[in-house]
Amino acid sequence: MIKRTLFFGNPAYLSTKNEQLVVNYPEKEKGEKSIPIEDLGYVVLENPQITITNGLLMKLVQNKTAVITCDQQHLPCSFLQPLVGHSEQTARFRHQLNASVPLKKNLWQQTVTAKIENQAAHFLQQGKNALRLKRYAKEVRSGDLGNEEALAAAFYFQNLFDLDGFSRNQKGVAPNNLLNYGYAILRAIAARALVSSGLLPSVGIFHSNKYNAFCLADDVMEPYRPFVDSVVYDIVETGCNLEEFTTNMKSQLLCIPTLDVVLDGKLSPLMNAMSRTTASLYECFKGSRRKIVYPEFA
CATH class of the missing domain: 1.20.120.920 (CRISPR-associated endonuclease Cas1, C-terminal domain)
Known part of the structure; x- marks a missing residue:
């Protein structure tokens, strides 16, 4: 299965509900969006005003989804990985x-x-x-x-x-x-x-x-x-x-x-x-x- 890549370049609040990644934006006219976590391979966080819950981070790591953060030059600078990636x-x-x-x-x-x-x-x-x-x-x-x-x-x-x-x-x-x-x-x-x-x-x-x-x-x-x-x-x-x-x-x-x-x-x-x-x-x-x-x- 091909996993999806999500890119967040604007301020957003990221949380989780019912095994979904839930996205809320500061702008009221933008409605709430959700994506199944099992479909995600990579999540790229570029904007410094992004807030992400620990519950979502936990589920992303358990799904082996790579969470990538970017620096002030908009280049990827960190990568979140699980402590245990394989049973052996x-x-x-x-x-x-x-x-x-x-x-x-x-x-x-x-x-x-x-x-x-x-x-x-x-x-x-x-x-x-x-x-x-x-x-x-x-x-x-x-x-x-x-x-x-x-x-x-x-x-x-x-x-x-x-x-x-x-x-x-x-x-x-x-x-x-x-x-x-x-x-x-x-x-x-x-x-x-x-x-x-x-x-x-x-x-x-x-x-x-x-x-x-x-x-x-x-x-x-x-x-x-x-x-x-x-x-x-x-x-x-x-x-x-x-x-x-x-x-x-x-x-x-x-x-x-x-x-x-x-x-x-x-x-x-x-x-x-x-x-x-x-x-x-x-x-x-x-x-x-x-x-x-x-x-x-x-």
Whole structure:
């Protein structure tokens, strides 16, 4: 089942009744609205004047709905996740924490290869020469010792957008603002799927920054990034003012969880594909399989 994403950009009072999320607005002319909680996958809270009850938060967490809050720049800055995401959580933690260094290096090699291959496929979709990216993908070694990921990313972003002065930098010029927003949504999707698979989002296979609580989410989301890039590319091609982050732009980026991706030769919503990816990652930690299931950009 495809879960819905709700975005709240205006002041609102959010509560719950009869297993529904109930929305009330300060404006009297706007009537009360309700949505079944079981249908929700993500709730994005942007406006600082939103009030949400603890009862609703409890039900959202029990439904494994990701609650995402935004900062003053309107970028997602926090993610609410359940303490218990899987019935076998403790055993799964042990498998993850006991993963050997060679295994993690192999998993990172698979991840980087899949990411660069998807970047190359995105290039081809936009009519760009992808031969260099394909070469980088073939040269990835265990643990990515040659740092092919960084080399590929530098070439990829230097040539993706036909914009003067653009370089990939979180605080750089637009469309970095759109990329940051899309990647933040993708990160929440990855974290939600990891928790549901009984894994620790903070213990990565490559990322290991002690100040990062989502190292593993940052690992598994890498091959999914080109899907976000594709959405941003389409927005850029419209010729709109990229510095003005409009509601329409946000609505397009908030559709990322429901994007169709190809997984094992079949179309699947991105959020479902991510769950398949994290489930296969656990099986790799457990030793029952050798490859992570990642989508192919098509």
